Amino acid sequence: MSEHNPLQSKSEQVRELRETGFVVVKGLVPEARCQALREVARRQLAEAATPLEFEADLKYPGAPDSRDAPGGHTVRRLLDAYVRDPLFAEFATSPEIRGWMELYFGETPYLSRAHHNCVMTKHPAYGSLTGWHRDVRYWGFERDDLVSTWLAIGDETVDNGALWFVPGSHKLPFTSDRFDEAKFFRSDLPENAALIRTAVSPALEPGDVVFFHCNTLHSAGKNLSDKVKFSLVYTYHGASNVPLPGTRSAAKPEVPLV
Numbered sequence: 076m077s078e079h080n081p082l083q084s085k086s087e088q089v090r091e092l093r094e095t096g097f098v099v100v101k102g103l104v105p106e107a108r109c110q111a112l113r114e115v116a117r118r119q120l121a122e123a124a125t126p127l128e129f130e131a132d133l134k135y136p137g138a139p140d141s142r143d144a145p146g147g148h149t150v151r152r153l154l155d156a157y158v159r160d161p162l163f164a165e166f167a168t169s170p171e172i173r174g175w176m177e178l179y180f181g182e183t184p185y186l187s188r189a190h191h192n193c194v195m196t197k198h199p200a201y202g203s204l205t206g207w208h209r210d211v212r213y214w215g216f217e218r219d220d221l222v223s224t225w226l227a228i229g230d231e232t233v234d235n236g237a238l239w240f241v242p243g244s245h246k247l248p249f250t251s252d253r254f255d256e257a258k259f260f261r262s263d264l265p266e267n268a269a270l271i272r273t274a275v276s277p278a279l280e281p282g283d284v285v286f287f288h289c290n291t292l293h294s295a296g297k298n299l300s301d302k303v304k305f306s307l308v309y310t311y312h313g314a315s316n317v318p319l320p321g322t323r324s325a326a327k328p329e330v331p332l333v
């Protein structure tokens with residue numbers, strides 16, 4: 076996988092994304108910039124700067140039952156990262172990301188502000204795990220062709236709740252019964268469990284970016300460390316693939332990367 080090959084070119088990275096459903100690009104963001112991003116994220120979390128999403132809102136396994144329960148104000152996402160701080164916006168529209176997305180989509184890339192577009196925070200206490208899913212469950216677009224970037228702004232390992240991916244799963248034509256009502260991939264089905272056993276969890280260092288397709292099956296565990304984990308997450312699509320009117324995907328103005 077690319078994580079062992081720092082010399083991989085952008086076209087090779089894009090090819091790997093097409094084949095595997097995700098690719099890790101090591102050291103895309105310099106450490107000094109990661110530190111600055113981390114400081115902003117820490118400060119905004121300490122200030123509980125809105126808009127926020129709480130673990131209690133989603134109720135994934137490990138989350139508090141309600142905002143009034145103990146840990147009820149544990150933040151899951153610092154929302155709308157694009158307008159939170161110029162440093163966050165700068166990464167979203169940086170020449171590296173624009174060039175990468177242009178190569179992948181072959182047309183002007185657009186940043187969606189409707190989902191992801193956040194700093195994901197995973198807390199040691201009351202932080203939840205996220206079951207197996209495809210991000211397409213969040214999206215309403217003409218085509219299921221979107222790519223997310225997940226920038227580690229601290230270390231990410233299995234122990235602090237890093238992502239797991241099923242290689243090649245973005246190409247598999249699953250019938251809807253393989254998913255539950257909330258569109259999580261059912262780990263109780265033997266054929267699904269067999270696929271899940273092939274998953275990998277790339278360890279990330281600050282500055283590493285995972286690019287992954289909206290149909291790639293992924294999940295993430297709980298944070299068993301004693302520090303909050305921070306990741307900056309955005310999603311992009313090509314100009315010709317437009318959000319469906321009336322869906323949440325169409326709810327916010329998008330940002331063309333020109």
Ligand SMILES: O=C(O)CCC(=O)C(=O)O
Binds near residue numbers: 210
């Ligand atoms: O960090 C996590 O729990 C995973 C988040 C995730 O996969 C998502 O929000 O789509």
